[in-house]
Amino acid sequence: LDSINAKSLHTKSERTCSIDRGKHKAVCKIAILGFGTVGSAVARILAEHAPDHLRLIHICNRDVNRKKVDWIPPQVQWTERFNDVLSSDADVIVELIGGLQPAEDWIRCALLAGKSVVTANKQVIADCGPELLNLAKQRNCRLAFGAAVAGGVPVISAIQDGLAGDEISKICGILNGTCNYILSEMGDSGATFTTALVEAQKRGYAEADPREDIDGLDARAKLAILARIGLHAKVCTTRIFCRAISAIEPVDFEFAKQLGCTIRQVSTAELNKGVLFAAVQPALVALSSPFGLARGSQNIVVCTGKFGGETTFQGLGAGGNPTAVAVVSDILAMAANTNVSSNGVSPSHDISPRVSNDFVTSHYVRFSTSHTMRAVSALVKALETSKINVGSVLANRSRSSKFSAVTVQACTPSALQKALKQGRPSDIFQFYRIIPILN
Amino acid sequence: LDSINAKSLHTKSERTCSIDRGKHKAVCKIAILGFGTVGSAVARILAEHAPDHLRLIHICNRDVNRKKVDWIPPQVQWTERFNDVLSSDADVIVELIGGLQPAEDWIRCALLAGKSVVTANKQVIADCGPELLNLAKQRNCRLAFGAAVAGGVPVISAIQDGLAGDEISKICGILNGTCNYILSEMGDSGATFTTALVEAQKRGYAEADPREDIDGLDARAKLAILARIGLHAKVCTTRIFCRAISAIEPVDFEFAKQLGCTIRQVSTAELNKGVLFAAVQPALVALSSPFGLARGSQNIVVCTGKFGGETTFQGLGAGGNPTAVAVVSDILAMAANTNVSSNGVSPSHDISPRVSNDFVTSHYVRFSTSHTMRAVSALVKALETSKINVGSVLANRSRSSKFSAVTVQACTPSALQKALKQGRPSDIFQFYRIIPILN
Numbered sequence: 111l112d113s114i115n116a117k118s119l120h121t122k123s124e125r126t127c128s129i130d131r132g133k134h135k136a137v138c139k140i141a142i143l144g145f146g147t148v149g150s151a152v153a154r155i156l157a158e159h160a161p162d163h164l165r166l167i168h169i170c171n172r173d174v175n176r177k178k179v180d181w182i183p184p185q186v187q188w189t190e191r192f193n194d195v196l197s198s199d200a201d202v203i204v205e206l207i208g209g210l211q212p213a214e215d216w217i218r219c220a221l222l223a224g225k226s227v228v229t230a231n232k233q234v235i236a237d238c239g240p241e242l243l244n245l246a247k248q249r250n251c252r253l254a255f256g257a258a259v260a261g262g263v264p265v266i267s268a269i270q271d272g273l274a275g276d277e278i279s280k281i282c283g284i285l286n287g288t289c290n291y292i293l294s295e296m297g298d299s300g301a302t303f304t305t306a307l308v309e310a311q312k313r314g315y316a317e318a319d320p321r322e323d324i325d326g327l328d329a330r331a332k333l334a335i336l337a338r339i340g341l342h343a344k345v346c347t348t349r350i351f352c353r354a355i356s357a358i359e360p361v362d363f364e365f366a367k368q369l370g371c372t373i374r375q376v377s378t379a380e381l382n383k384g385v386l387f388a389a390v391q392p393a394l395v396a397l398s399s400p401f402g403l404a405r406g407s408q409n410i411v412v413c414t415g416k417f418g419g420e421t422t423f424q425g426l427g428a429g430g431n432p433t434a435v436a437v438v439s440d441i442l443a444m445a446a447n448t449n450v451s452s453n454g455v456s457p458s459h460d461i462s463p464r465v466s467n468d469f470v471t472s473h474y475v476r477f478s479t480s481h482t483m484r485a486v487s488a489l490v491k492a493l494e495t496s497k498i499n500v501g502s503v504l505a506n507r508s509r510s511s512k513f514s515a516v517t518v519q520a521c522t523p524s525a526l527q528k529a530l531k532q533g534r535p536s537d538i539f540q541f542y543r544i545i546p547i548l549n
Numbered sequence: 550l551d552s553i554n555a556k557s558l559h560t561k562s563e564r565t566c567s568i569d570r571g572k573h574k575a576v577c578k579i580a581i582l583g584f585g586t587v588g589s590a591v592a593r594i595l596a597e598h599a600p601d602h603l604r605l606i607h608i609c610n611r612d613v614n615r616k617k618v619d620w621i622p623p624q625v626q627w628t629e630r631f632n633d634v635l636s637s638d639a640d641v642i643v644e645l646i647g648g649l650q651p652a653e654d655w656i657r658c659a660l661l662a663g664k665s666v667v668t669a670n671k672q673v674i675a676d677c678g679p680e681l682l683n684l685a686k687q688r689n690c691r692l693a694f695g696a697a698v699a700g701g702v703p704v705i706s707a708i709q710d711g712l713a714g715d716e717i718s719k720i721c722g723i724l725n726g727t728c729n730y731i732l733s734e735m736g737d738s739g740a741t742f743t744t745a746l747v748e749a750q751k752r753g754y755a756e757a758d759p760r761e762d763i764d765g766l767d768a769r770a771k772l773a774i775l776a777r778i779g780l781h782a783k784v785c786t787t788r789i790f791c792r793a794i795s796a797i798e799p800v801d802f803e804f805a806k807q808l809g810c811t812i813r814q815v816s817t818a819e820l821n822k823g824v825l826f827a828a829v830q831p832a833l834v835a836l837s838s839p840f841g842l843a844r845g846s847q848n849i850v851v852c853t854g855k856f857g858g859e860t861t862f863q864g865l866g867a868g869g870n871p872t873a874v875a876v877v878s879d880i881l882a883m884a885a886n887t888n889v890s891s892n893g894v895s896p897s898h899d900i901s902p903r904v905s906n907d908f909v910t911s912h913y914v915r916f917s918t919s920h921t922m923r924a925v926s927a928l929v930k931a932l933e934t935s936k937i938n939v940g941s942v943l944a945n946r947s948r949s950s951k952f953s954a955v956t957v958q959a960c961t962p963s964a965l966q967k968a969l970k971q972g973r974p975s976d977i978f979q980f981y982r983i984i985p986i987l988n
Contacts, residue, residue, distance in 0.1 A: 155714065155856065256711065262857035264711020271710060272695065272703020275594065275877025398837060400863075417594065418701035418865060418874040424839075425860035435857040438714025 138445040141168035141200035143192065143216060144207035145177045148230055148257070151430035152204060152437045157182060160438065164445060168195050192216055196223055202444055204437060205229040214238060221245045221253065228440040230257035230433055236331035236347045239338065240460070254440035259332040260285060260409040262432025263425040264439065269340045269413060276415030278340045280380040282548070285332040285390075287407030287428035288323035289355050289375035291315040293392070294405045297363050297372045303356050315407060315428075326352030326390035329377045333390060337379040340413060343386045344460045345379075351467030353391035357543060362476060365504045365515040366394050369474070369547070372402045376548055378469070386463040394474050394547040400424060401548075468522045469546065472501060475530070476515040477542035482506060486514055489530075493518060496529030517547065577884040580607035580639035582631065582655060583646035584616045587669055587696070590869035591643060591876045596621060599877065603884060607634050631655050635662055641883055643876060644668040653677060660684045660692065667879040669696035669872055675770035675786045678777065679899070693879035698771040699724060699848040701871025702864040703878065708779045708852060715854030717779045719819040721987070724771040724829075726846030726867035727762035728794050728814035730754045732831070733844045736802050736811045742795050754846060754867075765791030765829035768816045772829060776818040779852060782825045783899045784818075790906030792830035796982060801915060804943045804954040805833050808913070808986070811841045815987055820902065828906040833913050833986040839863060840987075907961045908985065911940060914969070915954040916981035921945060925953055928969075932957060935968030956986065 140156065142149050149171070156166045158181070166186050171177045174188045182188075189195065192212070195203060196219055203220040205227060207213050214234045220227050221242060229235065234242070235255045246253040256266045260283070269278065284290050288310060295306040307324070310316035322328045327347075334347045355375050366372055376393040379386060395401040400422055404410055409427025414420050426432035479485035490500050501517035518526060523544060530542060579595065581588050588610070595605045597620070605625050610616045613627045621627075628634065631651070634642060635658055642659040644666060646652050653673045659666050660681060668674065673681070674694045685692040695705045699722070708717065723729050727749060734745040746763070749755035761767045766786075773786045794814050805811055815832040818825060834840040839861055843849055848866025853859050865871035918924035929939050940956035957965060962983060969981060 151856070159716065262712075262715070262854075263860055264707050267711040268703050268707055268862075271882055272706040272878055273701075273874065274881045275879075276701070276874040277598065398842065400839065400842075403837060403839075415701075415874065417590070417870040419871060421702055421862075421864035423707075423860075423862060426858045431856040432858060435712065435715040435854065439711055440714075442713045443710055 137163050137165050138441070139165050139167045139199055139201045140204060140441060141170065141195045141198060141202070142166065142204045142206060143170045143195065143213075144205070145169050145171040145174075146206065146208075147430040148433045148437065149204075149206040150179070151434035152206065153182060155434055155438050156441075164441060167200055168198055170195050192219075196220065196225075200225060202226045202228060202441055204441065205231055205234075206437070207231075208233075210234060210237065217242060217253070218245065221249050221251060224249050224251050226252040226254075226444050228254045228257075228437055228444065230437060231255070232258040232328070232331040232335060236334040239335065240344070252444055254444060255335070256440045257433050257436035259335050260411055260423070260425070261287075261427040261429065262435045263409050263411065263423050263427060264436065265336070265411045265423045266339060267439070267443075268421075268423055269336070273340075273413060273415060273418065273421065276413075276418045278413050278415045279382070280378070280414040281333075281336045281340045281411065282376065282378045282380075282414075283333075283336070283411035284374055284401060284404050284409055285329040285377045285411070285427065286323050286326075286375055287409060287426075288316045288320060289326075289329070290404055290408060290427075291406050292324075293355060293358065293373055293375060296358065296360060297366075300360050300363070302360055303358060324356055325354045326375065326377075329375060329390045333377040333379055333388060336411070337386060337388060338460060341379060341381045341386065342460045343379070343381060344462045345386060345388065345465055349465040351389040351391070353389075355392045358392050358545075361511065361513045362474075362543070362545065365474065365476060365513075367397075368504050369394065369502075369517065370397055371395060371547065372397050373545070374401050374404065376401065378548070380469075381463065384461075384463055386465050387467065387469050388465055389467040389469065392545055394545055396549065399549075468524050470520050470522055472520050472547040473518050473523065473526055474515060474545045474547055475518060475526070475542055476513060476545070478512045479514060480512055482514050486516065489516060492532065493526075493529050496525065496532070498526060498529055576602050576604050577880070578604050578606045578638055578640045579643060579880060580609065580634045580637060580641070581605065581643045581645060582609045582634065582652075583644065584608050584610040584613075585645065585647075586869040587872045587876065588643075588645040589618070590873035591645065592621060594873055594877050595880075603880060606639055607637055609634050631658075635659065635664075639664060641665045641667060641880055643880065644670055644673075645876070646670075647672075649673060649676065656681060656692070657684065660688050660690060663688050663690050665691040665693075665883050667693045667696075667876055667883065669876060670694070671697040671767070671770040671774060675773040678774065679783070691883055693883060694774070695879045696872050696875035698774050699850055699862070699864070700726075700846075700866040700868065701874045702848050702850065702862050702866060703875065704775070704850045704862045705778060706878070706882075707860075707862055708775070712779075712852060712854060712857065712860065715852075715857045717852050717854045718821070719817070719853040720772075720775045720779045720850065721815065721817045721819075721853075722772075722775070722850035723813055723840060723843050723848055724768040724816045724850070724866065725762050725765075725814055726848060726865075727755045727759060728765075728768070729843055729847060729866075730845050731763075732794060732797065732812055732814060735797065735799060739799050739802070741799055742797060763795055764793045765814065765816075768814060768829045772816040772818055772827060775850070776825060776827060777899060780818060780820045780825065781899045782818070782820060783901045784825060784827065784904055788904040790828040790830070792828075794831045797831050797984075800950065800952045801913075801982070801984065804913065804915060804952075806836075807943050808833065808941075808956065809836055810834060810986065811836050812984070813840050813843065815840065817908070817987070819908075823900075823902055825902040825904050826906065826908050827904055828908065830906075831984055833984055835988065838988075907963050909959050909961055911959050911986040912957050912962065912965055913954060913984045913986055914957060914965070914981055915952060915984070917951045918953060919951055921953050925955065928955060931971065932965075932968050935964065935971070937965060937968055
């Protein structure tokens, strides 16, 4: 099977290398920065499965002797110094060290030196993608970042090529595998957030310091990239609203179930009348929807277009091999001179909309009280005063529980919060939690 | 919003036209053959939403006076003669007349004249795609067919670009919106096949002569294209096994429901040890799976890769606007000189595997009998003799019904059929129906 499927990659070798345009099967020399999970998966595909004209020549990593493996061809040079790579004759530099620095500087140096760059670095692309793309254009080289969003799910190329003929108005997705693992565990087993997090850490789905994932910052960077390529909206990542999933408790899953729902970290960006509505937050989603069915490290992206309607992309959003597929696909496109990513985002045409998280949607409101009946009637009254319609009052199935919940019909979270603050008898509610319900 | 989103298309205009490479924003002149549902949707996007450098110059259709509409710019020439288009200065000819002839001849003539072609014609591409791609290469022009499979779902470009770095071993999907509409109607409402077909015809989801769809020939052509671009397997469409969905009765949905399943027309192509297992047939799929949840004209394609695992693409597989998105995306890629479709399939590297429909899978066997207990025990005995394990015996919920059903564990359909033929006491079974269960 391998020998047959190797042709899958080999077919692409027919294309000519961007670096040496015109010559058939010109060799494309590749250097990898960072030999971690993704870096080693990329190296293995290049070493064992890629066509001959893709040639790995350098691997750069700290403490390189600790990293060396025997399956890398002997002619590949191992180094700890980025300058060795920069001064080499590599055509494409693959940046897989992650984080803002030194990754950003190294990408800039590589482009300045006229070397094309493939990166999986969502933070660098979210923060300075347009600037780096301009630099690549000036230096007549390329920058591709298909692996920066949704791992192996080819959503960047799909938006830039396959849906190029549509006018996308909304992008909604599950973009963080760690949160999805934790929330699907909580939903399936009834575990608390902390238990699910510890389990995720044990299994390697969550970092020792999981805040980037849990707080939504990882998904936010990916959403900013999607907003730019799909909606052509320039948005500073820090302006996108984030709410951590750590606020979710098992009781929320119980209430959600009564509504035929579960809870996922959902990232949404929608352009409406010149305003970009964007947020990364836990949300109630239908159990039987693609979002509700997504388990573990699955990612989903749903694009809504004026002509094509909803188009959904789903698959493994994390892990060495799936992410490596995206990286190698970008390298192949570069070698074939068909890469689009470097042209797709034209910063001069992007708009800079106002960013808001004040979506109109229905909401779930959960609160703790020791006087359920009084609290619910006070709440309903407060909402009615503010002309917010209550959808349903959810039954508290455990008598000892101090939690109650209601759903409210379409309104903005700001209006809902205002109504709750104004009408809340503080002696009844200890606190409340608002979660949007997304369909 | 339109003025903002128009930039989505406009961004792409930054790329240079393939026809006039090097000049920035060179004009790309477009002629459309066929002004039906898809043709007019493409024309509308080009007329009202596309960047200036995409210029519609010709529309060719029979009885053209009947077709003329006022929203087409006056400088566009209407004609009934293909030769007018061929002798024009069109750079890209968009073939949307469908069917094998004259579409195939016209595409060949256009390529011979050095004009690039965008087509939504699954039959022509399934039958002579590689030959036409070679011709395009020889004449230094391009051929793109992103709209030939799954309408607006960009699965062709996703496989050729986004998943280029993977080795795909299996492609499975719902590729025919008509069958999906009929089967989802039958599942939801309990309607018979004929009732659901008539309803589909009334609503425009099925042709007056629906055999191409119902019998699986439409999906088969699309599957042959996917097998070639994804699995690099040359396969003559007529060698792909098809079973019509007209054999499905409401009772099959009732039994399927007991298994947590529904029924969909599923197209599968899998390379295993040099054999291409391929079939288009009704199959039991889990109610809560993406296939089970697909309604109406939705299409789904699931690609299984060695490195990236399962990646799912889903959206509207039919209709003027979604299909037009795929066509316009191909035109934009051509105008940008980034088109991959014309390079992606390199016939010289394709394999020509043996084609078989003898998949190992579990099956559902439904039969009619007036002696349920005797029939079931005879059936179980016949299967046991052939070492095929019975999974479950399904309860016949209506006493008056003459139908019974069992499931059998993983085996080939040929082994199952042999066992049933050998062990079937003809006085008990009037007939039986076998449907694979796909997970």
